[in-house]
Amino acid sequence: MDSSPATLDLDKGKSDCGNSVVVFDPSVLQKQSNIPEAFIWPRCERPHQPEELEVPVVDLKGFLEGDAASTSRTAAAIRGACASHGFFQVMNHKVDAAALHDALRVADEFFELPLSTKLRARRRPGCTWGYVGAHADRFASMLPWKETLSFAYDYSGNRDGVVDYITSKLGEEFQPMGRVHRRYCAAMKDLSLSIMELLGISLRMGRDYYRNFFEDGSSIMRCNNYPPCQEPELTLGTGPHSDPTALTILHQDQVAGLQVFAEGKWRSVSPIAGALVINIGDTFMALTNGRYKSCLHRAVVNRDRRRRSLAFFVCPQADKVVRPAKELLVGRDGGGGVPRKYPDFTWAELLEFTQSHYRTDASTLQNFTQRFLTYSIHLSLSSNNNSNNKAIKTGMNKDASQMEVS
Numbered sequence: 001m002d003s004s005p006a007t008l009d010l011d012k013g014k015s016d017c018g019n020s021v022v023v024f025d026p027s028v029l030q031k032q033s034n035i036p037e038a039f040i041w042p043r044c045e046r047p048h049q050p051e052e053l054e055v056p057v058v059d060l061k062g063f064l065e066g067d068a069a070s071t072s073r074t075a076a077a078i079r080g081a082c083a084s085h086g087f088f089q090v091m092n093h094k095v096d097a098a099a100l101h102d103a104l105r106v107a108d109e110f111f112e113l114p115l116s117t118k119l120r121a122r123r124r125p126g127c128t129w130g131y132v133g134a135h136a137d138r139f140a141s142m143l144p145w146k147e148t149l150s151f152a153y154d155y156s157g158n159r160d161g162v163v164d165y166i167t168s169k170l171g172e173e174f175q176p177m178g179r180v181h182r183r184y185c186a187a188m189k190d191l192s193l194s195i196m197e198l199l200g201i202s203l204r205m206g207r208d209y210y211r212n213f214f215e216d217g218s219s220i221m222r223c224n225n226y227p228p229c230q231e232p233e234l235t236l237g238t239g240p241h242s243d244p245t246a247l248t249i250l251h252q253d254q255v256a257g258l259q260v261f262a263e264g265k266w267r268s269v270s271p272i273a274g275a276l277v278i279n280i281g282d283t284f285m286a287l288t289n290g291r292y293k294s295c296l297h298r299a300v301v302n303r304d305r306r307r308r309s310l311a312f313f314v315c316p317q318a319d320k321v322v323r324p325a326k327e328l329l330v331g332r333d334g335g336g337g338v339p340r341k342y343p344d345f346t347w348a349e350l351l352e353f354t355q356s357h358y359r360t361d362a363s364t365l366q367n368f369t370q371r372f373l374t375y376s377i378h379l380s381l382s383s384n385n386n387s388n389n390k391a392i393k394t395g396m397n398k399d400a401s402q403m404e405v406s
């Protein structure tokens, strides 16, 4: 069994910091009879033949046309899904079929480029954006069998941010690719804000509450490319995690691979032509004080066919405080407040935690909260200077231990 992932020195033998950099080169790895050790996951994590998870397939036509009865039926269907496993699929979402097709086409164009060209966009240490192969620059084991390209899409920023990013990294000849991504992200923004309206209605917060919260959002576009794998039973395309973001719109191709951990086992969410998969992320779970669930999921690979998915991660504006509406903290009997499950935080803080201190997994938000509590209690013990005491920032009583950390 080969001992390590393909090693390729960058730019005439050295990377920026003078060391050889381990990258994921599918064209090399796929020729090897076995996958490198670093891609082999623990036995308990390896994929098995799953059952199907019947997630609700919600038809958005009536809601998008303003039909009141259809809107309340749609909100009820979404409420049920979000309160259990946080996943549903949407049909008749009004995202142009050509935009969906072209976005996958240009993702293929990118991933089919020579590795040296893709590495022009390589993710720099400490940055979220760029080209990544198996996270071989970040992790030493349990590497995911995938390549990804990620970039920002700012809801309120300049219209050409995506095009500028793509051309600045790859060259002016990639303008058409940037324009296709810009069109796709604009469509994802519109759909995400419509879904935020439905989430607001489903939580009886009104259609504008979450729409207003996210309309100046700072979202992330991620293209996932999962090459065929010669030992798919030993590895994972994306490891078990809940999305730290608020909402994910996933455009998967017609190759099965997405799995959700629901009712005590891994279950597949099969692709439905024309449908988009929607799931609640940790940040939205915190906004509802845990009422809506950010669910564990992963992606598996296969021996014969490449799989692609486009994940659009909706995030609030980076410095906006994530705190549940007080209406969601009222007990079912209308009595006293329900204990807070999570501290006040900003998306910038949670993102930094996932990128610098913690590998996103099944317990990201719980560990972020625990770290927050420890830090807050440490601060309150070690300093009388209340202005530094982050516990106040949680909008909670001084005794942060009242938070119910699940």
Ligand SMILES: C=C1C[C@]23C[C@@]1(O)CC[C@H]2[C@]1(C)CCC[C@@](C)(C(=O)O)[C@H]1[C@@H]3C(=O)O
Pocket (backbone or CB within 6 Å): 135, 144, 220, 222, 238, 239, 240, 241, 242, 243, 244, 245, 313, 351, 354, 355, 359, 360, 361
């Ligand atoms: C904020 C993020 C971190 C990851 C990308 C994302 O934008 C949302 C999902 C996260 C991730 C995909 C969850 C599984 C592990 C991960 C390391 C990956 O496999 O890519 C995560 C992403 C990351 O870059 O940290």
Ligand SMILES: O=C(O)CCC(=O)C(=O)O
Pocket (backbone or CB within 6 Å): 222, 224, 238, 243, 250, 252, 257, 258, 259, 297, 298, 299, 308, 309, 311
């Ligand atoms: O590719 C998929 O189906 C899921 C990817 C995913 O969960 C992610 O990128 O966060």
Ligand SMILES: [Fe+2]
Pocket (backbone or CB within 6 Å): 241, 242, 243, 248, 297
């Ligand atoms: Fe995910």
